[in-house]
Amino acid sequence: MMVPFLIVILLLATITFFYLQQPQFGENPSGKRLAEIEKSVHFKNDRFQNIVERPTLSEGYTMLGEMYNVVFKDYPRREPSDSLPSVKTNLKNIPADSDALVWFGHSSVFMQLEGKKILIDPVFSGKASPLPWGVRAYKGSDIYSVADMPEIDYLFISHDHYDHLDYETIVGLKDKVKHVVCGLGVGAHFERWGYKPEQIIEKDWNEKIELDDNFTIFTETSHHESGRGLLRGKTLWMSYLIQTSDLKIYISGDGGYDDRFKKIGEKFGPIDWAILECGQYDKAWQSVHNLPEEVAQAAVDLEAKNMIPVHNSKFTLGKHAWDEPLKKITQLSVNKQYRLVTPMIGEEVDLKNKHQQFKRWWENVN
Template sequence: MKKLLKILKYTLLGFMSLVIVLAVITFFYMRQPQFGKTPSGERLTRVERSPHYKDGHFVNKVEKPIITEGYSVIGESYKTIFAKNPRVAPKDSLPSVQTDLKHLPPDSNVLVWFGHSSVFIQVAGKRILIDPIFSGNASPIPGSLKAYKGSNTYHAADMPEIDYLLISHDHYDHLDYETVVALQQKVKHVICGLGVGADFEYWGYKPSQIIEQDWDKDVNVAPGFVIHTVSSQHDSGRGFVRAKSLWMSYLVIAPNMKIYISGDGGHDDRFKQLGKQYGPIDWAILECGQYNKAWQSVHQLPEEVMQSALEMHARNLLPIHHSKFTLAQHDWDEPLIKISELSKNQPYRLATPLIGEVVQLNSTKQTFTQWWKGIK
């Protein structure tokens, strides 16, 4: 009995020592710059004044459980680890087009998608870059969430000068440390949610570059040109800290052009409100990928993407948040297959460009291929 107790004692001591070592390693690892900073000082005071900040964190306009009833975090974690779908990522290299963004005609209204949620827009003489992630990794742990083969063909060096860098929220697959640091000298202004500016200032951006906003605010770009901040049904956070900064979507109201960028977020009544107040929307850029019924409250399913486009009276729909990283267990091409089927005979036009393909925003005749067909 004494021998058994001695073995148990040393086993427990060994386990506790391992836990302490791992805790120390985690503590120091998370002090690396990619984990960003939480708001403090005057920035925190402004955050705390927001009507959407309650009990120490931001909240959605309508609070919903992140995990859908009937599902569990443990169950979904088990599926992710042990029940992997062999088609969550393509085996083949994805096709792309390498566009010279620095020499686009300055008077052209165009859009270029880089995979996942990264989009470049040139409209009314202004250059806008949204949620760029060019490092090839969507996680603070190197190599853990790597970009698909062929999907990471653009880098910060390929970008022209950017008038406005729009960040929807501070998750790693939307706010990429390596990319925004490399872009700093090219960016005139960053527009982001309250609190997100703490990351940018920590990473070397000047306070004069950063425009932090709450929901339902206007950033005046030029006469007749406004970027309007819109709510989203989502979350934020880097590391173990949640909802200390604000997530959002954007409505770009340029002369003769309205473009909505959803960022991440589940379906709610904001789409109907946008349709009533601003519709028709010329281009609806909506997340359509990395979804699961288990977390439907914070990511739209393809059926909801279609519904959102209809509610906004969208003339064109560009589905994003797919074809670069695996963050869910559906087939990698399922979002494209489903939204293509759902969009048949709808009043909007579906745009499915290749990565890097120039989309002519004013054209009603440009056609797009179903480029994902035949890719293993």
């Protein structure tokens, strides 16, 4: 009886090994890149570590229990039955002297600052998984493609999970991107996918990239993880602070709540715009994804003047209703010191206009 069982196990292992060699899984750091990574104080025991390590699963939860819940329990309205409303802004026609932002759903954002065009965590393939049957974008949320993008001066990647680093999108953008900004190790994926080493700016936490006299990028911490295949923690997860001549913009990436928001606020505040992860959360994995009340507190900690909640309205990765993040953060933001900004997908945000109005566009969507 054991022989057939072992043959099946060996066959499955062989299939998995060869499947993981496909290009969408990227490349783990090696050679000189790995040698540089090993110099980082945040790389210990053969992987990157959070500043203060804590279990990914909260106390009282188990991986088997969570898998059972997702497979066998019903959670209502996890995705919209209607098509999401959107606006198709022509990114190529935004005036060069405008400081503007356009959100594409989930964590994908275009910004134009000081005439520079920036793209953050773009996912235009319509999926958040390397598997053919994986997580798909909601109807109406995937209206932009690589063809709609102008030439990009700086492509920012927060970390290498599939819903932030999308193979098909990155390959499609290759001839439009001048520079890539990412955490240590992530450049290995880009080199495998045809980007040149000189295009890639890989940084550790608490570093600075001075692009010119009026444009500086600060690489900041997060509490999260990384990995595209079976290995975890080989590449670094990031948040970013962009400082121009008259704007400070914080991009949280993914990560659970901790004192980093307070420290960043003390270091850079007040911050003009905070783009904060708010969606695909659960108390089971609270350590690596903010709950809505933590998002609101993070905006306060950052001394943010304006806050845009992202990581919602495109993919179902959590168990909550698809519109719960927007409903909750709207309630939690009443009488807060920051202005909550909730554009529709594709709607242009004027970063210099304090009085621009935004609809609660999700309220009439089933």
